[in-house]
Amino acid sequence: MLISSRPFRILKPIRIIPSLETASRCRMSRSHAVAASGLLAITAMLGQSSRAQGVFSPPQTTTQSPSTPGPGLGATEQSQSDGSQDDKSSSSSTLAVPATLSSNQIIHILQQNPDLVVELKSQVADHLQQQGTPIDANDISDQMLYSQIATNGDLRANITMFLRARGYVSQDDLQSLGSNSNIGTAEGSDLTGQESTGLSGQSPALAGSDTARLAAADLSSPDQIEASGRAAQLVGSAANQSSNEPMRGREPVNGSTDPPKVLRQPAPYNLQSMRDLYTQIPEQTLPLKRFGSDVFVNRNVSAMARGGAGRDTPLDVPLGPDYVIGAGDTLTINMWGGMTQSVNRVIDRDGRILLPEAGSLDLAGLSLDRAESLIDSALKKQYRDVKVTVTVSRLRSVRVYVVGDVQRPGGYDISSLATPLSALYLAGGPTAAGSLRMVRHLRGEQLVENIDLYDFLLHGVRAKGARFESGDTLLISPIGPQVAVAGAVKRPAIYELKPGESTLDLAISDAGGLTAAASLGNITIERIDINRQRETVTLKTSATGAADADRATIAAFQIRDGDRIRIAPILPYSQRAIYLEGHVVRPGRRSYSDGMRLSDVLHSYQDLLPEPSPVGEIIRLVPPDLHAETINFNVPNVLIGNSNLDLQTFDTIRILGRYQADAPKVTIQGEVLRPSTYPLSDGMTAAQLVRMAGGFKRDAMLDEADLTSYGVANGTRVTGNLVTVHIGTAVAGTEPKADVLLKPGDILTIHQITGWNEIGQSVQIEGQVAYPGTYGFREGERLSSVLRRAGGFRETAYPAGAVLVRDQVRELEQKSREELIRQIETSSASARLSPNLGAGDSGATLKLIQAQQDQVLARLKSEPPTGRLVVHISSDIDIWANTSIDIEMRRGDVLTIPKRPGFVLITGQVYNATALTFAPGKTASWYLQHAGGTSDTANRREIFVIRANGSVIGRHSGGLFDPSVLSTKLGPGDVVVVPQKVIGASLFWKNLLTAAQLASSIAITAAVANI
Incomplete structure (x- = not known):
């Protein structure tokens, strides 16, 4: 997988969601804990920024918002976000990818691109500061980021889409990840900068396959060297079993343009220069495989290319005139002139062919040119003026024996044109002990030639040796000395040495040569002192770093069997660079030159984003220990040339935005379209703030507005000042002096016109009035006035039972009812039982109490609050x-005047709960007797009466010597309620349930008014 190394700029801040376990496990300080908890606010916006950028697309840009955008800006951003979503949904076929990078792969990209981590931390810190969380980017550690990437799947998906849109990962790479199950699943591998599966330039299918693992071995011991050879043969045999062969061209190689593989230590400051310096060049930990072992892996070649032979094998290559004909070859003889004919003849085992009219001819052992001459002479004797050409249409097969250290030794029938490499293909390649450089071609006891396959594998040289004849033997000798070459070479692998080729420069040449990043002064050799010990040898190069002298030393150095050669790369960062970051157009590295000054980097305001902070800083790494120091400078003075500073290597020039440095803000509230907190731009006035907030609403009072300003007295305390602003004339511009300049922290309040909320208020009159309906009213108008406008009462009206419903009363009643329900549900068992109740009786009593409680609660919850306001009115308005009875009306009041009921309602614990015809002068006791009296479960002491107007008469309603409730004379529409006897001797519990029964019975009287 190819990874881009171009500069990176975050489009949107990223949300990271750390767990509390992570925060405690890391033992973070308070600032670290704030960072961990505040990172919760940043992930979701990443996916919106991951839109693909095509060749003809406009340049990809980073949107940097003010510290707290107002609703107007927010609406614009929202519309852009919505458009982004629409675009993304409409082009889902283009942007949809089937796989997500694993945490190892994402962390690898972050480690290889320190710009990502630096910018990511800065964006996170800025976002948290805008939300009021004091946090510095340096308090967000690398481990906090990496742990969230490892545990948060949504975050990995968003980052994957973002990296794809920015070109760090291609869609083809993601599709290959989706088609290979072992890609992206190895979350537990090393996170220290080593290549992850699928990210090292290797084919994902090959990187995760068993064959690739078998082909890799470490030259740490002779046993492992032998295992390397066995692995090569297992690769060859596995290739014979599989039809899906790995594609070549993605083997891990070292290119000069590849980003250096480094280990990144946590930097103490969130500076790109620090991250560059806090890097280590790791030791080679990836296992190397034997060079040439993959030649025998790919079996998707033709039988002819492998050297297979047979009579059905056609010849599709021309043969030279020196080809020696033998038994089994098929000759095509073409004749024209005196006659035209084409015949095919196969040379028999005696080496003869039978010609038409000319008899047999012995051709075995002759060259093709000589055979054509003999056939031409024989046919001209039989045919006049005939011309003849002879070609070989099919080749004979020869039996060759491949023996020695090969995977499948034995005899093979191969083409007479086959090469030793073809014979090795058929035999499966060499074993672990088989050599690629010592292959012997034997004919009987005679050595025909020695074959070095490296000539072909490395240089493409195919030796013009003797051809195979039947009975020839190909002997694979035991493997010779081997060395491993790793590091800054183009083709790191394990190489076999030939006698006389034991210098370091030849081994490096076999490995493809040095890369441009190779450091000739850092070459180490891990060597085996035979039968004694292992030792490390450092190549002694010239102290001055002269390249010619170093190459001469390399050419003279002798290497041995088992050596592990590592050529270290040069430093992974530039030692002559400066860094530009923050509120600039082109952040990133800049080349450093002697005598460089600040004005050479900051030329004009065109190099900066809008509204930069007037104060910039240079973070300098001071030698020799490179500790950080900060130097402040004035940005405007540098840009106009009044001030300049000398720069040094590794300097970081940081420019902040005006809304990042101090984040001045002003607030507008009240009657404007978009009240909010806005960034304070230079020279902003109260009128400009009103326009920024969308202007006045229709109910805004334009005469005066309050402006609250704050200041600091003597640097020790905050002082406040309130002034009145003629905001209407200031916005209209008719009075310039009315407008005032704003200062950071100012609060502008636009008041509402007096009585605006009363516009459109009305009440509803229903029931027995002359003109029922909805009536508007003026402020302070009373009930009597509205009733007169409604035509007064009709003859059938019953004013004593009038029901006035008010929303405010309903809300208070609802809160009171909820509190009563809460007290009943949360009361303990001890609050329900009497203190003198025995332990043996408490269990049964509690069950009865629970049943009664459930019944009361069900009734209380099923009947909603009425919101009835008790009024005492009569028919004579x-x-x-x-008077005090004539109450003021409120918006939304509903007054219902019922008809005269003509009955009294008896409800509760009576034998016949019913409505009885009203009898003038009769008491509650009389009505109760006519309803059959109370039942056994009735609480006779707590009987109460609810009057038609909503008032309640209970046992404790009057004075000490007042008559009982039952002696009360009732009127039409009154209700007698007999509550249930409360189980449990606790006085608190009795009062609680009695209040609940009363509250659930109040709604009955409001229902009576509608009968």
């Missing part, structure tokens, strides 16, 4: 008008 003039009597009670403008």
